[in-house]
Amino acid sequence: MASNAFGIQIDSASVARGVSRLFLRNQIMVQPEVSLRNNRRADLMGINAKGEIIIVEIKVSRADLLGDQKWPEYLDYCDRFFWAVPAGFDFSPIDGEAFLPDRTGLIVADAYDAEIIRSASLVPLAAARRKVEMQRLARLAMRRLMGIADPDPSLAGIIAE
């Protein structure tokens, strides 16, 4: 976990909040913790104003960043992919070829805001796959809202899809 200039540790949830604020101002709607059909789980996943699917992978520890061999699997489920790290995090590894700097974007965040350091290239999904992911995102977000609106325990086991 990274620390900011004041020595305060910044966790993944705080990074997610900062990124979400940046995204909201830029008409990118996302939700946290989205399971993919490949058994990976996206930290943030959503849809920008153009209808492109966005995935953000949050890294708050160097070991987790350098040890993740499977992250390219996310690329099969989004049109644009971003790394997000806390302010103060040494993100120099993300400039390396292994992290596909021509393909992946980079966001630096704290709990209150975030900034895009490197934009993410558009590598369009096949239209059929984008349609499936759009529908999954819609149903998952509505399922979550339904659970908030009516926390009936007998409904708790029902998941979207």
Next chain:
Amino acid sequence: MASNAFGIQIDSASVARGVSRLFLRNQIMVQPEVSLRNNRRADLMGINAKGEIIIVEIKVSRADLLGDQKWPEYLDYCDRFFWAVPAGFDFSPIDGEAFLPDRTGLIVADAYDAEIIRSASLVPLAAARRKVEMQRLARLAMRRLMGIADPDPSLAGIIAE
């Protein structure tokens, strides 16, 4: 507003909750109060497991049911359309030709559950329109979740789309 057998008035929000429980058990994910591009607002709108767009119009007063001349405009934005009324409501007008019984379904609800009295026919939207509505539903639901997760007042004015 209708009253149930115990003389308790049932409001639109209670009907929405009953319908939502029925839908959740049947893998239909919806959200309330969805503005359409024709300036109408759907009481409930969502997506079933087959990816069909569902709209539900709730009526709790006979005057509102009989006085609504514009409801057919909803049909342009869904694959299946349901009326929903409270238990005890006289829904005999909905059997009349003006309410398109071959096209529209009917749900009777209380605050705790609901039952489909008449199923809704599938009249498929054009694929391009369904795609737009799917994206709008996804972005609206994620926007609502973002507002719940982070009620920062400076973000309150941002709406999906």
